[in-house]
Amino acid sequence: MSSAAEVRTIALAEFAASGYAATSVQRIAILAGLSKSAVLYHYSSKEILLQSAVQPALDTMEAMVSTLESCAFDDAAREAFIVNFVDFLLAHRLEVYLFINQGPTLIDVAVAHRANAVVLRLANFFDRSTSTVQDRMRFSIALGGAAYMLCSERYLKRQQTPDAVTRLALVTIMSELLAPVGTRPARS
Amino acid sequence: MSSAAEVRTIALAEFAASGYAATSVQRIAILAGLSKSAVLYHYSSKEILLQSAVQPALDTMEAMVSTLESCAFDDAAREAFIVNFVDFLLAHRLEVYLFINQGPTLIDVAVAHRANAVVLRLANFFDRSTSTVQDRMRFSIALGGAAYMLCSERYLKRQQTPDAVTRLALVTIMSELLAPVGTRPARS
């Protein structure tokens, strides 16, 4: 892996684990075995480093939400979205965790506005497709809960579950949480 | 409200909303209409201010988990715990949000160890009372999701739901998420 890519990977992990504000460029440099100047050579500022680290995930999520908004939201589409979304969460858990629980704190970071906007678009989409308070709450819990679950395994001792197992269970739980009232499946 | 209590309240809100590391004592002072020195007069350090702000919630949660661990965990106890826990979440949403998604980042803050420990105790308790990966995931999602949902309402536009309504819906959702496989209720 190139130095630049390695710095990006390390920065993403540190931003997610310790917070953007609490992670210094100096610390990222040390973890990458470089000087602070070298990090700022590859990425001209800390903010641009964050942006570079989360951009691919953000692009993917924006595309997913756009697709969702532009098609009829029947049961099949809902099911397909959940599977896609779970795969997205598994592939970009650090980015999602970062957006979800640091989004509001990064008020003067440009890329955070994009992140907050796309989360809000998704939330509003589910708001429009349901009418009850409980269903809105279910969406928030599914989103925030999945992001938390996927990253809390790591820092609490708890054994790491293989992605394939996590994927199946998460699809089940998300389907249950996001199913509209009246069609919610009974679980055995 | 006394100055000291006001500072504590403001600090808790800011720590939860913007992160402990990203919130300066100076900022808390300005929001409270005081000088930085005045804040450090009431609370001798930033860390002690955090500790003072979250201590009541932490005491309550430790007591709740102790009660849980010391009684038979039948269906009635599970149901009673969920109701108590939801009330706890509603009363201390900021503290829980702070613990849940800043706990791991505050590695050298003493009170964070207590917070992480009690969360881990609760997680391990549910681990022991179930055997499936999915049930463990359900617990994480319920905890992280509830914390996220209760605080995301505030900073996203979304209308504030009255606590009484939130309480009922949250008890329903948490019961569904935390019910052991085989007894999970069908929802209409």
Add this chain to the structure above:
DNA sequence: TCAGGTACTGACCGATCGGTCAGTTATGCT
């Protein structure tokens, strides 16, 4: 061989951080 670009370093900048301290104002008891 040597010019030029890439990757990097260390010294340094102003700003802000958490925290200390001497001194000042306000309050309340005797």
Add this chain to the structure above:
DNA sequence: AGCATAACTGACCGATCGGTCAGTACCTGA
């Protein structure tokens, strides 16, 4: 009134922050 104590301020401290800059080692194509 007088005085202790509580509440608070502003100046200041060393450390660290994000970021700049001049300089250097190294590789590559001409």
